[in-house]
Amino acid sequence: MNAAVVLGLDVGGSSVKYRLASAGSSDGIPAAIAQGTVQTPKKDPVAGLAAIARDVAAGRRLVAVVVGIPGLVDEDRGTVLRSANLPALDGLALGPALSAALDVPVGVINDGRAAAVAEARWGAGAGERDVFTLALGTGIAGSHIVDGRVVDGAHGIAGELGHVVVEPSGASCACGQRGCLETVVGAPALRRAWNRAGGEGSPKDLLAAYEAGDERAVRVVDRGAGALADAILTLLALVDPGVIVIGGGLASAPHRLVVRARALVDERATFHRVPPIVPATLGKWAGAVGAVAEARALHDRSPVALAAN
Amino acid sequence: MNAAVVLGLDVGGSSVKYRLASAGSSDGIPAAIAQGTVQTPKKDPVAGLAAIARDVAAGRRLVAVVVGIPGLVDEDRGTVLRSANLPALDGLALGPALSAALDVPVGVINDGRAAAVAEARWGAGAGERDVFTLALGTGIAGSHIVDGRVVDGAHGIAGELGHVVVEPSGASCACGQRGCLETVVGAPALRRAWNRAGGEGSPKDLLAAYEAGDERAVRVVDRGAGALADAILTLLALVDPGVIVIGGGLASAPHRLVVRARALVDERATFHRVPPIVPATLGKWAGAVGAVAEARALHDRSPVALAAN
Secondary structure, eight states, X not given: OOOEEEEEEEEOSSEXXXXXXXXXXXXXXXXXXXXXXXXXXXXXXXXXXXXXHHHHHTTSEEEEEEEEESSEEETTTTEEEEOTTOGGGTXXXXXXXXXHHHTSOEXXXXXXXXXXXXXXXHSTTTTOSEEEEEEESSSEEEEEEETXXXXXXXXXXXXXXXGSBSOTTOXXXXXXXXXXXXXXXXXXXXXXXXXXXXOOSOHHHHHHHHHTTOHXXXXXXXXXXXXXXXXXXXXXXXXXXXXXXXXXXXXXXXXHHHHHHHHHHHHHOSSOOOOOEEEXXXXXXXXXXXXXXXXXXXXXXXXXXXXXX | OOOEEEEXXXXXXXXXXXXXXXXXXXXXXXXXXXXXXXXXXXXXXXXXXXXXXXXXXXXXXXXXXXXXXXXEEETTTTEEEEOTTOGGGXXXXXXXXXXXXXXXXXXXXXXXXXXXXXXHHHSTTTTOSEEXXXXXXXSEEEEEEETTEEOOOSSSOTTOGGGSBSOTTOOBOTTSOBSBTHHHHSHHHHHHHHHXXXXXXXXXXXXXXXXXXXXXXXXXXXXXXHHHHHHXXXXXXXXXXXXXXXXXGXXXXXXXXXXXXXXXXXXXXXXXXXXXXXXXXXXXXXXXXXXXXXXXXXXXXXXXXXXXX
């Protein structure tokens, strides 16, 4: 018989990462049967994501899917409450719609949370009790994980470090506030600052220029790292985590933004207890790994799986 | 035989509040056998607090004392790590020293935490799962209490809302940062702002003038309430509590500062989930009530009490 598989999707502003794994549970990281990246469907996200799931499963017996989304989600209902970077998903009952299209249970989870759970369990947070994970990309998602569980507050939205105000008179944020951390060190903000300073290309080019000692790049990166340091100091004052794990595209090797922010946190800390601030180790697949782990858990507790046991 | 009593002390920048209660445990708020206020001993705090304890006990059989301190404490060792507003206590092993002087177990607790535990259990937070309590006074102490337990982070310092930076280029704070919430809405900061605006007297006079519609007072209170609202918005983004309880001298009836801050939080909130923001109900005795409740718990688990059981 065709062995059961589960699928994790990590939906970003421009691309979707997928990871397919066996449905069986294990203590280790779920091994990938298939893994890859496709373009984010912008117009009809339900049909687009269903097509991706069918393509990836490629005839295998798919039994559960979990979709990581950059935004606020209602996990119990599988609804996207608000996605600043993917407005087509705003208010969408993605879980039920995708479940109807694929005829399997579908869960929806915040992308930062998916990556955080994976990083805390199998990545840079492995072995730590109290982990705060941060993903620096188009948006900035944070998750606080204590004893393996996400501490998400009374309404499920705790950990929004990207929307801590660091420049009270700063730029308008998609969330409606001014001067959120995302308006300084989110990828689009860094790109704008770099282009305004006369630099060419993307934040990746900015970080390469910084690495090469370009003075304009140093100024832009320093401002971003300083804003990140200020937000982290606020996090230390309010949450006081045991380790901070920074992942996402902007934190990839050689981790210059993380290294500079860590130096500025050390420089600016006063009463704070500065924990280790380390780069994520699962890399860009953390979100998909977390989603596939959640898909296994969803399958384990789904009525069909229970009936089969 | 002389019935056993426990003492709670709430040590402030200018005065010490005490509450004496029977050592027996109960579900309700510990009833006061004696309660009052004396001046804070500035020069020799151990001798001074021991003298207060002896005076208050007045010959009764004292079996445990807990001291609430405005600053960072190491509860396990009974040591004051840092007290910006009571520098004489900085680094002092207050618990062991006072225990030696009085020959009873002595615990040391953060004052905001003592008040918070009491408010969450018997005050405005009664019945709520997830409570963030804030004390506005000389300093600003915050505590997050979930399921009756203080969530104090990996190093025991979480909840320091008073040291969230709200004005990045603002005034120097005793903690070493610039523009902490305390530098805008702590009592000394409010007094300075009020006096600079031409107002006479203390923050109490400021709030009375605000109540009477004095335009200078409105400007000063609005700036303070605005800073408080900004810090609360940061708290909502990172911690997302179920209810915020605001106590301390500056929050006393008719709660104008709380009411104004709540209105500004409602006005400025975007993605946040704004919880009820309510005045504390235990009043200025919350810290002493929390300390006396902790003293009962300390007595219950002390070797002498265990041997007697």
